[in-house]
Structures are given as structure tokens and as C-alpha cells.
Amino acid sequence: MAESLIRFVLGGAVVSIFALTADILRPKSFAGLFGAAPSVALVSLSLAIVKHGQADLSVEAVSMIAGAAALLVFSVVTCHLIKRWGLSALPATLLACPVWLLVAFSLHAMVE
Known part of the structure; x- marks a missing residue:
């Protein structure tokens, strides 16, 4: 409970700090880049090193990198389905989800 x-x-x-940074920077498209994910990742990594040491930190960091790679592939496939095939966002997202799962689980298997 206390860790949560x-x-x-x-x-x-x-x-909040990232949101303020994004508000100051130009162009405003940086706001999404400095959203919740990087800040939550930093907090998670900080807590991992304090509580479990460097071994746990490296496992979490590699897992985050693999997750980011899977998200990148998912985003590229989704954009391709929308631009090339003219699908709307929902069908493109639903079709890209199995690709994301395949990449995520494949990278997870390679890491472990």
C-alpha cells in the first residue's frame, strides 16, 4: 500500500513537472512526448533501484525498451492501415492489436 x-x-x-516543461517548449507537439509515460517510467525505475537494486532495475529498463519498440511497430502499422487502406481509427487499431501482441511477446521471450 505504501509503495502504491x-x-x-x-x-x-x-x-506535473513534465507538463510544465512541455508547456514551455515549442512546438506544442512536445506536450504528448513529455506526457505521463516517461515520468511514470522514471518513478518506477527509481523505486526499483531503491527497493531491489540494480538487477531489478535492468530488467525493468529492458522491459520498458521492448514495450516501446512494440508500441512503435503498433503505431506504424496503425498509421499504415489508416493512410494506405483508408480505414478509420477503430478498425485500424483493432487490426493492429494482434501485431502489437506478437511483437511484445516475441521481444519478451527474447529478453528472458
Whole structure:
């Protein structure tokens, strides 16, 4: 319970700092880049190193990198389905989900 509260408070604080940074930077498209995911990742990694040491930190960091790669593939496939095939967002997303799962689980198997 205490760890969840720490994650909540620290995550909220870091999200707020990133949001302020994104508001200051130009162009405004950086706001999405500095959204919740990087700040929550930093808090998670900080808590992992404090609680479990560097071994756990490296596992979490590699998992985050693999997840980011799977998300990148998912995004490219979704954009391709929308632009090339003229699908709307919902069908393109639903069709790209199995690709994301395949990439995510494949990378997970390679990492472990």
C-alpha cells in the first residue's frame, strides 16, 4: 500500500513537472512526448533501484525498451492501415492489436 502511495505521489509530481516543461517548449507537439509515460517510467525505475537494486532495475529498463519498440511497430502499422487502406481509427487499431501482441511477446521471450 505504501509503495502504491509513493508511486502515486511521485508519479503525479513528475507528470506535473513534465507538463510544465512541455508547456514551455515549442512546438506544442512536445506536450504528448513529455506526457505521463516517461515520468511514470522514471518513478518506477527509481523505486526499483531503491527497493531491489540494480538487477531489478535492468530488467525493468529492458522491459520498458521492448514495450516501446512494440508500441512503435503498433503505431506504424496503425498509421499504415489508416493512410494506405483508408480505414478509420477503430478498425485500424483493432487490426493492429494482434501485431502489437506478437511483437511484445516475441521481444519478451527474447529478453528472458
